Amino acid sequence: MSGKEKSKLALVIGGSGVAGSAIVDALANRNIKVICVSRSGRLPAKLVEHPCVESLACDVLEEGLLKRKLSKFPPVTHVFFAYNASPSVKTSQMNLFDAKKARSLLWWGSWFFRLPGVRAYAIKDIARKSGADDIRYFNAFENVYKAVQSPAIEFFGVVSGGKHYGVHLPPEVYARPTEVPLSEDATRRGPGPNNYFLVEDYLRKQEIRYCCVLPSYILGHAPAAMYDLATSLAVYAVLCRECEVEFQYPGNMESAQCLYDVTSAKQLAECLVWSSENFFIANGEEDMNSLLNVSGGDFFTWHDMWPRLADFYEVIPSFSQDGFCLGEFFLNHRDAWSTLATKHNLKESNLLDLIDISFVDKALYVSWSCIYSSEKAKSLGFTYYPGALEALKDVFQDLKEQRIIP
Ligand SMILES: NC(=O)c1ccc[n+]([C@@H]2O[C@H](COP(=O)([O-])OP(=O)(O)OC[C@H]3O[C@@H](n4cnc5c(N)ncnc54)[C@H](OP(=O)(O)O)[C@@H]3O)[C@@H](O)[C@H]2O)c1
Numbered sequence: 209m210s211g212k213e214k215s216k217l218a219l220v221i222g223g224s225g226v227a228g229s230a231i232v233d234a235l236a237n238r239n240i241k242v243i244c245v246s247r248s249g250r251l252p253a254k255l256v257e258h259p260c261v262e263s264l265a266c267d268v269l270e271e272g273l274l275k276r277k278l279s280k281f282p283p284v285t286h287v288f289f290a291y292n293a294s295p296s297v298k299t300s301q302m303n304l305f306d307a308k309k310a311r312s313l314l315w316w317g318s319w320f321f322r323l324p325g326v327r328a329y330a331i332k333d334i335a336r337k338s339g340a341d342d343i344r345y346f347n348a349f350e351n352v353y354k355a356v357q358s359p360a361i362e363f364f365g366v367v368s369g370g371k372h373y374g375v376h377l378p379p380e381v382y383a384r385p386t387e388v389p390l391s392e393d394a395t396r397r398g399p400g401p402n403n404y405f406l407v408e409d410y411l412r413k414q415e416i417r418y419c420c421v422l423p424s425y426i427l428g429h430a431p432a433a434m435y436d437l438a439t440s441l442a443v444y445a446v447l448c449r450e451c452e453v454e455f456q457y458p459g460n461m462e463s464a465q466c467l468y469d470v471t472s473a474k475q476l477a478e479c480l481v482w483s484s485e486n487f488f489i490a491n492g493e494e495d496m497n498s499l500l501n502v503s504g505g506d507f508f509t510w511h512d513m514w515p516r517l518a519d520f521y522e523v524i525p526s527f528s529q530d531g532f533c534l535g536e537f538f539l540n541h542r543d544a545w546s547t548l549a550t551k552h553n554l555k556e557s558n559l560l561d562l563i564d565i566s567f568v569d570k571a572l573y574v575s576w577s578c579i580y581s582s583e584k585a586k587s588l589g590f591t592y593y594p595g596a597l598e599a600l601k602d603v604f605q606d607l608k609e610q611r612i613i614p
Contacts, residue, residue: 217360220235221268224246233474234480243284283359287353289365293344307531307569342406367476368499379576411498422580427602442613456525463531465509486589514527520601545559554611
C-alpha cells in the first residue's frame with residue numbers, strides 16, 4: 209500500500225446499497241480504509257471479512273449523531289454520499305405501479321397539459337409532492353457534511369441521478385430539450401427544486417473539491433433495494449424458466465423502441481474514486497465541471513437487448529403492443545420463488561425481501577430516450593466503459609456466485 213493510500217480514510221454513506229456497496233468495494237480493492245455507514249450497519253456480503261472495511265450503524269438523519277459516532281475514528285479524508293431516501297421496500301411493495309393504466313391516464317390527460325399554465329402547475333405539484341423526500345435527502349447530506357468537517361477533509365463525492373435532467377418526467381408533463389445524449393453544461397435541464405440541485409448548490413459554495421456523478425439505471429445488487437434493475441430482471445427470467453412461460457417484455461412497444469442507457473455499479477464506483485484522485489476542479493467559474501455523467505455510452509433498445517437476456521437465461525422472448533404489469537406477475541409468483549429458492553438453496557426465499565417488485569414497471573414506463581453523453585468523462589481521461597450486455601451479464605454472474613439467483 210502506498211503512503212498516499214495509507215493516509216486516506218473514506219466514509220461511504222449508504223455503503224450497503226446498490227451504488228454504495230460498489231464504492232466500498234472499489235476503495236477496499238485499493239487498500240483504502242473505509243467506514244461503511246447505513247442504519248442497519250449491514251456490510252456488503254463480499255466485504256464482511258475485508259480488513260480495510262468497518263461498518264458503522266448510524267441514522268444520518270439524526271442531527272449530530274454521525275459526528276458523535278465518528279469521534280472514535282481518525283479524521284475522514286474522503287466522503288462518498290450514496291444515500292437513498294426511499295421508503296422501506298415493504299411499504300412500497302403495496303403500491304404496484306401499473307404502467308399501462310398510468311400511460312392511458314396520461315394519454316387522456318395530455319390535451320389538458322397543453323392548456324396555458326397547466327403544465328407549469330403539474331411540474332410544481334410534482335415538486336411539492338416530492339418536496340418532503342428532497343428535504344430529507346438534503347438534511348441527510350448536510351448532517352454528513354457538517355460531521356466530517358476538519359482540516360483533513362479532501363474530497364466529497366455524490367451519487368446523483370437522472371432527475372438532474374428531468375428524465376423521470378413524461379414529455380407531456382416536462383418538455384425536455386430534444387438534444388440527446390444529455391451532456392453536463394451550465395444549463396440546468398430538470399425542473400427544480402429537487403434534492404440534487406440543493407446538494408449541488410450547497411457544495412458549490414464550499415471550499416472543497418467535489419464531484420456529483422450522474423448515472424443512468426445502476427446495475428448492481430443490494431438486498432431489498434428500491435432500484436435494482438439487474439436483479440429484478442434476473443428474478444423474472446428465472447421464474448419464467450421455472451414456470452415454463454414466455455419471457456414477455458413488460459413495457460409497451462414504444463418503450464421497447466426508444467434508446468436506453470445503463471451504468472454498471474462497478475463503473476460508477478470506479479469513476480467516482482477516479483474523480484477523487486484525478487479530477488481537480490476548483491469552485492467558482494468552473495463549477496459545472498463538478499458534474500460528471502457516467503454510463504455505458506453504448507445506447508441500446510430493449511427490443512434488441514431482450515432476446516439477448518432471454519438467450520442468457522434460456523427462455524423465450526416476446527413482446528406485446530401494450531405491455532403488462534410485471535409487479536402483479538411477481539406478486540402471483542411469490543410461492544414459486546420460495547419453492548425455487550429452497551430447491552436451489554438460495555439466500556433469500558421471500559421475493560418481497562429480495563427486490564422491489566414495482567421497479568421494472570417504473571423503469572420501463574419510460575418511453576422517451578434518456579441517454580447520457582460520456583464525452584466529458586472520456587475527455588478527462590476516464591476509460592472504463594463496459595458495454596450494457598457485458599455489465600448485465602457481470603451482475604448476473606455475481607448474483608449466481610452469491611446464491612441469490614440459481
Ligand atoms: N439504483 C439506481 O438504479 C439509481 C439510478 C440513478 C440514480 N440513483 C441514485 O443513487 C443514489 C443511491 O441509490 P441506490 O440505488 O444505491 O440506493 P439503495 O440501494 O436504496 O441504498 C441506499 C443506502 O442508504 C442507506 N440509508 C438509507 N437511509 C439512511 C439513513 N437515514 N441513514 C444512513 N443510511 C441510510 C441504506 O441502508 P439502510 O437502509 O440500512 O439504512 C443503503 O445503504 C440515490 O440518490 C439514487 O436516487 C440510483
